[in-house]
Amino acid sequence: MSSNNVASFNEARRVAIFGGTHGNEMSGVTLVNLWMMNSREEIQRKGVETQPFITNPKAVEKCSRYVDTDLNRAFTTENLSAPNGKDLPYEVQRAQEINRLFGPKGSSEAYDVIFDLHNTTSNMGCTLILESSKDHFNLQMMNYIKKAIAPDSCPVLLNEDPGLKYATARSVAKHSVGLEVGPQPQGVLRSNIFEAMRIILKHALDFIELFNEGVEFPPCTVDVFKVSERMDYPRDANGNIIAMVHPNLQDCDWEPLTPGDPMFQTFDGKTIPYEGAGAVYPTFINEAAYYEKQQAFVTTRRETLAANAIRKV
Numbered sequence: 001m002s003s004n005n006v007a008s009f010n011e012a013r014r015v016a017i018f019g020g021t022h023g024n025e026m027s028g029v030t031l032v033n034l035w036m037m038n039s040r041e042e043i044q045r046k047g048v049e050t051q052p053f054i055t056n057p058k059a060v061e062k063c064s065r066y067v068d069t070d071l072n073r074a075f076t077t078e079n080l081s082a083p084n085g086k087d088l089p090y091e092v093q094r095a096q097e098i099n100r101l102f103g104p105k106g107s108s109e110a111y112d113v114i115f116d117l118h119n120t121t122s123n124m125g126c127t128l129i130l131e132s133s134k135d136h137f138n139l140q141m142m143n144y145i146k147k148a149i150a151p152d153s154c155p156v157l158l159n160e161d162p163g164l165k166y167a168t169a170r171s172v173a174k175h176s177v178g179l180e181v182g183p184q185p186q187g188v189l190r191s192n193i194f195e196a197m198r199i200i201l202k203h204a205l206d207f208i209e210l211f212n213e214g215v216e217f218p219p220c221t222v223d224v225f226k227v228s229e230r231m232d233y234p235r236d237a238n239g240n241i242i243a244m245v246h247p248n249l250q251d252c253d254w255e256p257l258t259p260g261d262p263m264f265q266t267f268d269g270k271t272i273p274y275e276g277a278g279a280v281y282p283t284f285i286n287e288a289a290y291y292e293k294q295q296a297f298v299t300t301r302r303e304t305l306a307a308n309a310i311r312k313v
């Protein structure tokens with residue numbers, strides 16, 4: 001194969017692991033705190049400087065998702081360039097600080113890789129979240145992790161549609177990776193979820209070490225679930241929710257939902273079916289944090305992405 005098809009990237013020397021972007025998602029909070037206190041060897045790799053970091057300490061202290069506004073929506077150009085002052089919402093001030101420490105977003109000084117650790121109340125298992133289908137470094141990393149954890153699986157959620165994506169904390173890095181593990185209630189630590197997150201991170205860091213050592217990764221394909229639509233709960237004229245996620249759909253993240261399948265159940269027991277065109281793969285089903293975002297679940301469609309071979313410059 002011609003060398004034109006090999007994408008080259010600089011070594012990924014500066015890596016950050018964010019926890020507590022949402023202060024009530026306990027796996028990331030606990031792992032990052034652990035790695036900051038001691039156990040640093042666990043995240044050390046040859047030729048890599050890995051920085052564990054609590055992104056929203058005030059929210060962690062309160063064990064709430066955020067204090068003033070969702071930090072994982074705050075990294076907009078507008079916020080990051082706002083004249084800073086004490087009257088800005090706490091999370092906007094924090095976003096500016098994080099952008100100074102790990103960015104600036106979109107610049108050559110930005111960190112190479114940021115992993116952002118999240119938990120969901122949905123039954124999503126170990127999900128990796130990407131924001132671009134064209135980042136061949138990240139696609140190769142996904143392929144490496146999927147192979148490493150087989151026969152267990154880790155779905156890759158692609159959230160790249162400009163109308164659907166949001167301004168995440170991890171987006172300040174050159175390569176941003178979200179890690180979303182569930183089901184775990186807010187404010188709760190479950191050992192299985194904690195360990196699953198830890199293992200994914202181990203493989204991700206191993207990949208970076210191999211890449212920095214000069215290993216060339218051959219072309220591959222990566223199956224992803226691409227976010228396609230946000231689905232709200234059915235509501236009355238006053239905006240009150242009038243139905244719940246249907247029992248047939250509850251906990252069935254990543255399983256096909258086809259037209260006619262039960263989707264919601266009203267309080268008097270009526271079934272509201274899915275009426276879209278063709279099968280979709282719902283996820284973030286009944287996520288607690290998304291009630292305020294008026295979102296019952298998101299639909300995704302399956303795609304296979306091609307990743308070029310990669311090696312370091």
Ligand SMILES: CC(=O)N[C@@H](CC(=O)O)C(=O)O
Nearest residue numbers: 022072118119120129178289
């Ligand atoms: C439940 C949760 O917080 N999910 C994350 C997903 C992501 O990081 O993209 C969020 O809404 O920011």
Ligand SMILES: [Zn+2]
Nearest residue numbers: 022025118119
């Ligand atoms: Zn979160």
